[in-house]
Amino acid sequence: MIEAIGSITILGLTLGSVLGYAARVFKVESDPITEKIEAMLPGSNCGQCGFPGCSTAAQSIASGEAAITMCPPGGKALAQDLATLLNIDMDLSAVKEEEPLFAIVSEELCIGCTKCFKACPTDAIIGAPKQIHVVIQEACTGCKACIDICPTECLQMLPVEHTLKTWKWHKPVPEPIAA
């Protein structure tokens, strides 16, 4: 019996040391995943996620501090792509799809102060000092930076209009089974 215990113990110690040595010597350096994540984020530095910019947000996602669902403009599509990239198994069916919003200037209230177009990360607002400003809908990402900064509160967010071209089928609801 002593022989059995002894031989198993020696075997365990030997193999354990071999594994430990191999883990140190053959360690694989991980890819710079932060850059890959940053390439997938929208890159507009809108700040809706709470981080100052997309590169900081990418670092937080890479380190695991931030969830992959934290980017509102990216939506569910971005969360799914990040899940694939980082091999995270996450049930994304509960992620709520945000209605895409765009900003619109209320022309009676605009004073032409130019604060909003300086704040817009994608230059979606056209304007000049003392001239009424206007938002280009296609370029607007819905980040709300202009809303925060406008002194007369003349900007508001509206949902993108549904037309025949943008209409989609709803998810089939299981009919209640007749008992």
Added chain:
Amino acid sequence: MKLFRFRGGVHPKGYKELSEDLAIEQLPLPSKLYIPLQQHIGDPADVAVSIGQSVLKGQVLGHSQGTISAPVHASSSGTIIDILNFTAPHPSGLAVKTVVLQTDGKDQQTHNTIPLSPFNLSPEEVATRVGAAGIVGLGGAAFPSAVKLYQGVTRAIDTLIINGGECEPFLTCDDRLMRERAEEVIDGIRIMLHTLKIKKALVAIESNKPTALQEMKQASKICPEVTVVKVPTRYPMGWDKQLIRILTGREVPAGKRSADLGVIVHNVATAYAIHEAVRYVKPLISRIVTVSGDAIIKPKNVEVRMGTLVSELLDYSGLNSSDYRLVMGGPMMGQALPHAQVPVVKGCNGIVVLSNNMAPVQSSQACIRCSQCISACPVGLLPLEMVTRIKKGDYKSANDIGLKDCIGCASCSYVCPANIPLVHYFNFAKGKIRDQQQVQIKNQKTKKLAEAKRVRIAAIEKSKKEAAAARKAQRAAEKAKKQQLTQHSDAST
């Protein structure tokens, strides 16, 4: 003629006997016509009339915009009383820009009654006339026909296939057209052969239309390039890619068009419309519609002006129930209409009104993996696998195993013993995938715009710095000059 293999498909009860022996009737001219500016695939027509204007039958109401588009014409003479967003014949009930025409009953027309000969015209000229007439695929797809015909000029085509299948239950409009106006259809085919510069046309007609086969064979005797072929009765025989495989043995590769194979497919009704457009310069302003279904008292095949409200058709045929489902097209692939106050458009080949017995709202059960859906699918997909992935929200992998090839024929939903709404899931998933693609495109655009803004701001900063440096240098130079002068004056005193 040798026919190749037909894969999958189902054999729904036809109900053709309700209307196949009824001759085409003319629907009385309605008092108001609601003509949408988008009745085709592609860009909507650009409105060319204004409220209050008087128009003649066949006058242009909207010009085509862009390469894939078609013009829209007045279906009768009268006055334009409104241009507004009116309910489109679409399940969503959303609106589309529509021209409302008050008819004056005179029906004064712009087109000729003396036929012209098209065989002296060049193919481009014929294609232009077809385009100007606003002709689109009348089998339901509504793709601008001139674009298809023009492919004959730019690519090597060898076969024209005319689709007389009409595989959907209840619909008999193409059947009646072939029975009653076979010569005009053959003439349209001859015009198309001339435009495409080819000498081979195959007209495929299902075996459940023996009279149509006979009439078309008789009419085609004057044109030896046209061969009438009897194909088996099976749904979806009318799927153009299936027809191509059955008749020629060739398959259209995924992502390519039939023209890449040297084949062009058109519907019989489109051939008829082309005959009218090229011989009589008559634009597409009316079409034959089958009104049928078990909730209809008197089924009919009617010739309807575009823009007629569906309610007029229902009043003409009579409803025997108030609880029904209104479908534009056949029961397999047709779109459910929200109500009858929608206009008939170019792609509407039938109005089928089904009572709740025929179209009940079923409860669905768990999938028992019986694989009847796989046997039924004409494309060779795995509906049960795709729907499992869609239910979990994994749209991308559903797309990878075949959702992108799904034609939406609904053969799978038709046979499923558990009543799972397969096609509904597939349409939902296709919408989700489009959404995701749009989000990705938007993200890329946003990146570019943000980058452009950074570059712009950096350039402004740079120019500010340079200006400041220049000013500083200038001030230093002025100061030096002043000092020099002071020194000079000191020295001189």
Added chain:
Amino acid sequence: MKLAPHSAPHTHSGNAVSRVMLHVIIALLPATIFGIYIFGLPALNLLLITIISCLIAEAISLRIANKPITCHLLDGSALLTGLLLALSLPPWAPWWIGVLGGFFAMIVGKHIFGGLGQNVFNPAMLARVALLISFPLEMTTWVDIKPLFTPDAPGFIESLQITFLGIPNLDAISSASLMGHAKTELSLDRSLSDSLTSIDYSLTSTSLGIVAGSIGETSSILLLLGGIYLLVKRIISWHIPLTMIATIVVLASLFHFIDSERYTDPLFHIFSGGIMLGAFFIATDLVTSPNTKLGQIIFAIGIGVLVYVIRTWGGYPEGIGFAVLLMNAMTPLIDHYIKPRIYGRNRRGNPMATPSQND
């Protein structure tokens, strides 16, 4: 409030799950009734107990899973599993075999996987194999036939006693099944011609089913008729039954040709034992068999080979249960690799090459 739009199609073939189950039950009825006739009332007791246990177990599982009970019980799947399981048990087995089998089949074989349509293994076969391994004595106690209305047949009270209290005079009335006898004799190095004569083997009696065995093993002719009924009604396709039987016939013929004293002939194989039941009713189970026709053929070949191997060289005289379970485990793999070719694409899923325009 606007209602959500209805999706196409606006018609349906009228196909239903309960209809599928009903046809299978109808196809099994002739063999079941005949089996009750030749094995008597104890067999009927066991049948009823097994079916009721299956239904109770399903109801309990549905309750735990918070699913509606009545409609699921009425779809016929629990009834069918109970019937198949009872057909593969020894006809005079004690009541608790039926109860345990029913509960195991429903709970472990079906509901822990997620219910109808989600199970990997055939529930009836899973239960039978579990019982066989756990209770080999009770599961291999066969009795000779005792047709109803004959003086030998147990009466009503006697049959209840047999089912609930055990078989009296076991040694006197127990009999080996045909396959079991052949196998035992072979292991004792007695040739087939000797062993089969000693048990009065005749093809007619075997195929008609008037020999000892489970109900589903014996009346092969009636089961074959039931299978043909299912083929005609298009509930199953010919791929699995035909391929499975053909594989066994080919293998049996081959080995019988090599040594006819050691290997039984093909007809012996297909008409004794549960081949007919297995080929038409068990291997063709919709949930656990592959989706594509080619996949089904491979599946059936696998089952045929395994059945023959287990019967000839394995430790058990009957191999259907094990063979079916092993191939059920292969079904997801078969389904993953064998998919139909999509129109316009090649076998790998990439678009086909455009034919060159040389005309």
